[in-house]
Amino acid sequence: MRLIDFIKIAVKDYKKVGAVTITSRHTVKRVLKGLKPEYKYIVEYGAGNGVITQEILKTISSDGKMIAIELNSRLFKELSKINDKRLKLIHGNVIEKSRDFSRFSLPRVDAVISTLPLSLLNKAERKELINNTYNGLADGGRVIVCQYSLIILPAFRKIFKKVKYSLEIRNLPPYFIIIGEK
Numbered sequence: 001m002r003l004i005d006f007i008k009i010a011v012k013d014y015k016k017v018g019a020v021t022i023t024s025r026h027t028v029k030r031v032l033k034g035l036k037p038e039y040k041y042i043v044e045y046g047a048g049n050g051v052i053t054q055e056i057l058k059t060i061s062s063d064g065k066m067i068a069i070e071l072n073s074r075l076f077k078e079l080s081k082i083n084d085k086r087l088k089l090i091h092g093n094v095i096e097k098s099r100d101f102s103r104f105s106l107p108r109v110d111a112v113i114s115t116l117p118l119s120l121l122n123k124a125e126r127k128e129l130i131n132n133t134y135n136g137l138a139d140g141g142r143v144i145v146c147q148y149s150l151i152i153l154p155a156f157r158k159i160f161k162k163v164k165y166s167l168e169i170r171n172l173p174p175y176f177i178i179i180g181e182k
């Protein structure tokens, strides 16, 4: 997908897409650094056009598996062009899909990657999503969140064993990368 097409979709549907452009390669690199080498089963929330998805697929083992969830129909169509038998795509709302991690049919979930615009969700939805994600993760698993704000930090500190974050300024706008480990 051309960058300009992503931008057009993002502008038209800003309240849901929550970005002005795709995630930068610098941010993607930091997300990848947050994955432990032994992680095999990954879930991605709000995969967009697959800019992070494709890079994760390059790093996980040949018997690994990845689930990518996306709400926007045009972006989902774009994601469907990724040809990798380890990838399963789910078209729908992450909040609803996160209620039952068994639907992913994975032996466990080692990591959840999220670029969802969490600040555009209401407080109850955010709380539910964080709790569902924590409950669905394996022990020692991580959630890696890219956000323009630290709005989720207090909630993460309440439930995750370890929490750390960094700022990637080479992103438009700059992203906080927040990692919670169970």
Ligand SMILES: C[S@@+](CC[C@H](N)C(=O)[O-])C[C@H]1O[C@@H](n2cnc3c(N)ncnc32)[C@H](O)[C@@H]1O
Binding pocket: 016, 017, 018, 019, 021, 022, 023, 045, 046, 047, 048, 049, 050, 051, 052, 069, 070, 071, 072, 075, 092, 093, 094, 095, 115, 116, 117
């Ligand atoms: C900030 S964009 C990031 C897109 C892509 N992952 C990237 O890094 O460039 C957030 C994505 O989450 C999707 N999204 C927003 N709310 C969602 C929801 N409730 N369920 C599933 N996807 C959602 C948007 O359509 C958009 O593709």
